[in-house]
Amino acid sequence: MSGFLVNASLISLLTLIAILALRLHRLFAVVMLSGAFSLVAATLFVVLDAVDVAFTEAAVGAGISSILALATLSLVPAEEKPHSIAFVPAFLALATAAMLAIAVTDLPAFGDVNAPIHNHVAPEFIKGSADDIGIPNVVTSVLASYRGYDTLGETVVIFTAAIAVLLVLGGFTRPHHPKNKSPKSQSRITKRRKNGEGKNAG
């Protein structure tokens, strides 16, 4: 009963935060709400006994993402532009939500031992972790050893994303000194920058 109460209150809090974030037009408040959303989601993961996921969600979702969004906020206007409801995307979103809701009824019950996910490789990993790897945290042994290739792939994804962001957002470029560049290309670059800035400020 108490478990049900905790789950119900957490999920209704999540829904409330999501609706508030949709309704508000002040972007600072929306960023703060998305951080709160991540924190509540992390609590929900703790309730589901997924402590490592909760840890990641709290650190990445509530921490770094909010800070990056705040750093971006200093470049854009404080208020969202008012716009009318776009009906086609709204219909698509509602249809997807309805399909997901129908699909949820087909999922095995939470903690069901006969669920397919618990009968594939998971029992082997849980049983073998103590003998093969010898560390108490099974999550780490699956992440770093049994599924080492996947984690290598994830690290490379982060690496690639960082390289792309640094290339696009000018981490490698320096403001060109007029003496180093031909005047034609210089004025073209700065003009484009200025136009971009004008759009953001207006």
Added chain:
Amino acid sequence: MQDNPVIRVVSKVMIPTVMLFALYVQFHGDYGPGGGFQAGVIFAAAFVLNAMIFGLNRGRHVWPANLNLLAICAGVLLYGLTGVASFFFGANYLDYDVLGATAKSGQHIGILLVEFGVGLTVASVMVALFFTFAGRLTHIRLLSKMQAHEEVSPPANKPKKKRQTGARK
């Protein structure tokens, strides 16, 4: 934010604590929740906090950009080369059994190394992302200032544009 003494003093206590906690999460990941990803983000948060409180320039001074790039690559390389090291002992890629005296100690060494690689990459990527995003504003301001300078110094051939720059200032 830089002038508030409360924030400055509290952050000076907090930053080393956050870094210590990140190291705990990094190297205690075998025994409790945590690991390279979480530790990297927490470690980066300490540097982001430092840059937010004491200014971006001082933050960049603490964690220079070229060193950061090196760290991003070094983390991925450490992970990949730990896998390659298994080859020299006659095992498959990323099979840590052969890295130590026994299979378990080998696994322990391998997991420690790859988790450290993940942590290094994640921490430096997060710092790089923050510095890039936060540095955009000064970058744009500097460019527009240089544009104004460039148009004022030679005899102006585009008076219309010059007026625009003045109005912006």
